[in-house]
Amino acid sequence: MTDDCTYCGSDVYEHDALFVAEQRGDEREPAGQFCNYACLSAHIDEENLVEGTCCRIDI
Template identity: 45%
Template sequence: MSTTVSTPDADERCAHCGSRIFEHDPICVRDCGEGCGSPAYFCNYACLAVHVDENDLTAGDACEWSPGE
């Protein structure tokens, strides 16, 4: 599997709040499971965190760790 890195357009909008990402501290996220899909851009970590929480993206994932396993 290979990944292509590219710079988003200057007026790319945040996937959560719609702000222009380059007016803040942008973050690019890509779900690289099967199919990898397009990257999503967030203007900052707060918008990314809210997006993760609202969509329950940590449920059943590596964020649930049991030291006995």
């Protein structure tokens, strides 16, 4: 994986970097890296990642 932001392509380490992982079985796998919350939010909106999504709550 490079140091490029998943959304804008800038070097994530020059900003307030965020790293996203997804659960796959018992493992967590990298799913993206972003310069800041603005890039993460824009990526979520443009990719329509909220539709049909819900949080899992273990009780």
